[in-house]
Amino acid sequence: MPEFCSVPIRLTPCSGDFARSLALRLVASGVQVVVGSHCVNRIPSGLFPDAVENQEWAVSQAVCLVFMALFPEHYCSLLGLQSALERKVLVDVSNAAEMNIHRLSNAEQLAELFPNCLVVKGFNTVSTWELQTGAHDGSRQVLICSNSTEGKKKVVQLARQMGFHPVDMGGLSAAREIEVAPLRLLPSWSGPVVVTFLLFLFFYGYGFLRGILLPFLAQGHNAFYRLALDLLNESLPVVALVILALVYFPGLFAAWLQLWSGTKKQLGLLRFLCAALHGVYSLCLPLRRITLRSIVNTAYKQVPVPFLWNELGVWRSELYLSCGVLGLGVLSLLAVTSLPSVGNTLNWREFMFVQTGLGYIALTLSIMHTFFFGWDFAFHIEAYPFYMPPSYLVAVVLPWIVLVCRCFLLHPCIFTRLTRIRRGWESKHNCPVLHHHHVVTNGIEVCE
């Protein structure tokens, strides 16, 4: 029962990996395949499931579907086959050569050359590897577009038969987007990575200036060894805290929609990475040679420290460690819900609950962690050498503003009014006030 007869043609003998994998997968899916090439003799026998034929013969055998596994610059070499290809479905599997060229897509060029064929764009987003691994792993999407409903339908069916998940992207004008897709390199990550990196650079530089370079210049105190671990461990949590605040900052003023569009998830993961690295670095502190040295040193000098029980100091140390660990725990929950497969199982309300609810808990715990860490030496004059406040004080300003604003906005009177504005309160005289479909109500409406 050969439902489709497909013919990848014009293979280069040396690089036809994609064509070969495609042919093998088609055969495995129960499709009868004829492979054609213009340089038949150069292809080692056994490479393809069946013998490779002359192009003309191969195309004439094709019942309805022809895969074009060749480069766009060679489309014209097929013009001689125009009559044989008539009314057949041509599937263009080529990628774009570059990212930002504003000219006709390959598939549209093909459609111009072969106006009597049903040109369909598709399968280029699938890799050779995915074609080979077969159906068991086949949740992979195949993006398809065409101006011909009939041709598209056939290719969609074929993709489904091959175990892929075909997605209709509309008319052939979407071909450019599909052709460019395999070239993109984590586009949604570049912004967040740059922001994180710049923040890190700023705080690392600030810490270097304040804690290492200026003291060295002023007092000749050599602490450059702190560059490798201490300063990293100081900068990482500060970056994590600022990103955490940045993510929730716009949400207070801008629309909920904007809040989610874009890079929230990526920032969330980078923030988690920073916080986790800070955690591991902190836990490494007792492993350091310098720590052992200072303990032994203290003991050796027989300082009368041990006789003083500093209740406040003990509480401070216990509380900042505890807040830090819990904050990291909450951030890790946020990171887990950012995984696609977990996020997909949540509905909108659950997603908002986790991201907003847990996000503010993490923010609060992080701020508490910072305050408990710095409470007793933040307000001494020694904490401000060269009139520069410590990094964590600089970093905690923005998170603190966000948290205070949030508490202020959650106050019942303001919250009610705000919700009402969002729901179109002022228009109630004309159009009846209707409940927003996907609003998240997590406050109490008290005041009238």
Next chain:
Amino acid sequence: MPEFCSVPIRLTPCSGDFARSLALRLVASGVQVVVGSHCVNRIPSGLFPDAVENQEWAVSQAVCLVFMALFPEHYCSLLGLQSALERKVLVDVSNAAEMNIHRLSNAEQLAELFPNCLVVKGFNTVSTWELQTGAHDGSRQVLICSNSTEGKKKVVQLARQMGFHPVDMGGLSAAREIEVAPLRLLPSWSGPVVVTFLLFLFFYGYGFLRGILLPFLAQGHNAFYRLALDLLNESLPVVALVILALVYFPGLFAAWLQLWSGTKKQLGLLRFLCAALHGVYSLCLPLRRITLRSIVNTAYKQVPVPFLWNELGVWRSELYLSCGVLGLGVLSLLAVTSLPSVGNTLNWREFMFVQTGLGYIALTLSIMHTFFFGWDFAFHIEAYPFYMPPSYLVAVVLPWIVLVCRCFLLHPCIFTRLTRIRRGWESKHNCPVLHHHHVVTNGIEVCE
């Protein structure tokens, strides 16, 4: 080639986010859309892909499909359009207003009002955000139900064209369930979270009473600082251990089926969270001010401890740390296989192997961790102040029972008999004994 002509109507000007996103997504999927509203003039131009039309005109333009993006209480306002809507597919996209109302679903109400239309429930489980992000993320399910096979088929096709994964939920009586779906808030988590929280409260309270309050009342010994870190770190592993045992407890007596129905996965993740927090807390111990103080103190006092090489003590400390780390490692593997995307790649046998096999290994390692931790001071009289045993001894009872029962049940004679009972051994005279389809046989059948 406009295959569907869809018309979202009766938009509130201020809150029509959902309708707008739906219209945009439909246009992007190559569907011709006409938008209608009863208050045409109030909608800012440019908000929708096309101009918003009068309802009557919009409906008359619709070829076959009309999206009803309005609130159920306004369905009746459309009764005037009844003749224009005749024989068309009405897609009801509304959510339920509340969770637990036992009345007709919105879609069923609509079907009663428009008996000549093919009413289909669907798309309400999709969020505005998902409508906007488009096909690339489109593994999202769209739940659909209808009494009309024809209408359902059209909506299923449309959903697939839009890049979603339509799921047929059967007749219109399933509409209530679909309408309530966006309102649910992690229903499968409430039980496990409550259980975990209560267990935590109990052990935290017990530890507070035994280690802090009673000693304070009896001897005036102030150790309240232990509330912040020590006691948390004592209670967390105990909770993790009890949950681990609880999950495997019913499996010994109840059917395998019940074992899996429900909250095993959630309990597993909470257990991992507790264990991981315990791990991080424990690793924080050397960072604490009080630890440094006590080391320096010991060295300062020049206690003759260093000259004694306590071989047993060294082994104990090495073994309990090692068991703890390995146990946490195994628990983290269990947590990873709980992720939907990982679990989906496993077949039933593999899933059982991982969850049952690794589960019992984790249980064994945790119990060993506890025993090695407490072996030399569990049986002194000082471990029982106020006649209260330490938390870890209380906690280890249940896991120990589960482990002993398991070993007992795995004994070949019992295992064989049990398997035979499960397979319907007693009925062998009438119906032939058949092998269970999905049974997991991991024992040796020796005795007859």
Next chain:
Amino acid sequence: MPEFCSVPIRLTPCSGDFARSLALRLVASGVQVVVGSHCVNRIPSGLFPDAVENQEWAVSQAVCLVFMALFPEHYCSLLGLQSALERKVLVDVSNAAEMNIHRLSNAEQLAELFPNCLVVKGFNTVSTWELQTGAHDGSRQVLICSNSTEGKKKVVQLARQMGFHPVDMGGLSAAREIEVAPLRLLPSWSGPVVVTFLLFLFFYGYGFLRGILLPFLAQGHNAFYRLALDLLNESLPVVALVILALVYFPGLFAAWLQLWSGTKKQLGLLRFLCAALHGVYSLCLPLRRITLRSIVNTAYKQVPVPFLWNELGVWRSELYLSCGVLGLGVLSLLAVTSLPSVGNTLNWREFMFVQTGLGYIALTLSIMHTFFFGWDFAFHIEAYPFYMPPSYLVAVVLPWIVLVCRCFLLHPCIFTRLTRIRRGWESKHNCPVLHHHHVVTNGIEVCE
């Protein structure tokens, strides 16, 4: 609108879990079901959605589809129903009894017995649990094969209606593979686990010999307590490092294709597990009794260590900790992209970028971690007791070779020539040189 009428027959009363779940799911999907059994009276009423009927009657009621939920050895008992079953679709849901039997599959046996029926294999890969949980979790694949296009089409439709993701596996000859699928037990993991285990055994044994057994035999020095933690912590990172190098080793010489076929992902996860355990173990070091003892001991002895500020030693300790933490961070990113749901969102170029780019960064950091750790005591004669070099020196050889080769191959002249060879440079006179579809170009082409 009962589109299908399906009849699971010949249920064993006691173990018909699968048949019951299937029947319930069919009913929930809006299919009218008649259940038949040859021992009608033994089935408790209420177990099935409808009363269980006599087989003959049930089959006669079936409009077109009959599910065969019975064991292959009882197929022949249905031969009496041959005329009633004629032209109907028989769905064989049985599993293979054993893994490696080379005989006809169950479905093919069924097809031989009932030549007038359309035999379809399917649904056996779905577990009872997945049948019960329903549509919300239904991204699960249902593998289907048949020689009858008509029968396959019906079953595919039915599977989709039930919320599953049907995958067409071709003709009935694929039935053996489908029947064996539920029996496989992590086949792609056995190789990597064995490799990891053997490597671990080797390095653990080597360390035991070099550090514990030989010193004990030669000098009577008892250090067996190191078996529990120290030696584990020594062997784990060494195993992780060797695996990391092994994964990238073949990539330098063999084709890119082979590099990905197989067990790279599994090795990556095991490597991460080893590295993470090493991290946790190392962080545990300050918790050990023996560490405290040695600190106190040092302080007690009043060794004049504290007065020496070993600048080099401090840098070494800071750098090796920092490289280790960063290396572990990069490895954790690699592990996250190995999750199916994350990997599926990446295109080929992104996947290669992450796996190759981050992989080599992790390798470099790990090697630096090792060198900083050992730089000052690797080249003393004391590091070679019994002429055995320390484990980490043995382990670092292979990674070092891989890294040097990589740097060498990335040198522009070689890289350009290599790329050209891969693209079929030598054949440019006959066939035009075409750009490889999925090649990853991350070097600079400078030399001609």
